[in-house]
Amino acid sequence: MQFKTIIEPFRIKMVEPIRQTTREERERLLAEAHYNLFLLKAEDVLIDLLTDSGTGAMSSGQWAGMMLGDESYAGAKSFYKFEAAVRTITHLKHVIPTHQGRAAERILFGSVLNPGDIVPNNTHFDTTRANTEYRGATALDIPIAEAHDPAAILPFKGNIDLEKLERVLVDNPGKVPLAMITVTNNSGGGQPVSMANIRAASAICHRHNVPLFLDCCRFAENAWFIKTREEGYADKTPLEIAQEMFSYVDGATMSAKKDGMANIGGFLALNDDALAQECKNLLILTEGFPTYGGLAGYDLEALAVGLEEVLHEDYLQYRIRSVAYLGDILTANNIPIVQPPGGHAIYIDAKTMLPHIPQSEYPAWALSLALYLEGGIRSVEIGSVMFGHQPDGSEKPAAMELVRLAFPRRVYTQSHVDYLAEVLLYVNSIKDDIRGVKIVESPPMLRHFSAKMTPVHDTLLQS
């Protein structure tokens, strides 16, 4: 008998209390945090969907592994276990540990990018974009056209536009030191990239002698989508699929705080010997010796186990289904989301949901504040606060105004998701009362992390 309920494939051995706050308290807390959810104290949040990065629960196997951590400065046993785990999946020659993804980006870009260069990507994540621009290079987003239509339902909406990729390479010889593909496409709705797309992008890049790198934070979730959506992969294991994905690229950056199933960690992996040496030299300057790269031996142990666990089929099935479960409820209740649901998050399309708030008044930011105010839920804006500020100081509205509800791995159960759905449905019922916000003060880069905001019309909700 095949039962239809997909359960959490774990039982809970340790619990961490979460705290209810009153609406009145949250109103005050929001004002104290300058209407920026990043500035709240985590203990004042009931369900924290700010990010799936580093917020997951580790398994008993990972905690046990941590006790084996070898804290030797150089040549620690833990490094070799980590290196073997990464090599098993990627078959890439050099594995360079970093404390998180952006350190891998900074080291790679610090070695290969020069002012005036161009880096094409399906969609750059914010730190990837910022690290590219910090080197004076242009971060060029070229997802397929449908990626900008939240309602379009496609199996692989994270794909890179192959024609545009070819054109960029033809038009800019010598100016593209590398191309990237982000799996899954986080800033584009957590949408997967097909194997066919990675294979074709690789062929184009290699025809032009340009190396292709994966931003592979969510490689296992992407592999699951390939298994369940792409012809010819149903009988392959997630590991085999991941190995094929990596077989087409010359290197990868990874924030292992996602599909590494750990609370900290990352890596840069690549085949080019000379470039690897240059990157290791930079690593020593800012992260640490190449066999620990800013991590403790016990972190490397947790990652070695996590990278194996993340490819278990029961885990991936539960993971992708939990996100789709929320997506199904919202869709059934006409709440506009990026379709189809992504791997790690649901993205609410705030531009469609709140048409009365102009993009200059940041509708997605306002919606994320309303979700906290009404239900204690923390989400993140992926819209014009995050992406509207241009390197030349000008403002350009983002292509989409999204509120991302990112699911930490193995943390919340179905009743948390049911509560979440209830809050979202309530906020949808009062959506016409939500008012826009404005920026009071912001830093020159990555402003969403620390900008001070305020409601445009005194209060967030029209009473």
Ligand SMILES: Cc1ncc(COP(=O)(O)O)c(C=O)c1O
């Ligand atoms: C696609 C993508 N790339 C890079 C990063 C940066 O990783 P980290 O936060 O570990 O520096 C993230 C983090 O959220 C991400 O989602």
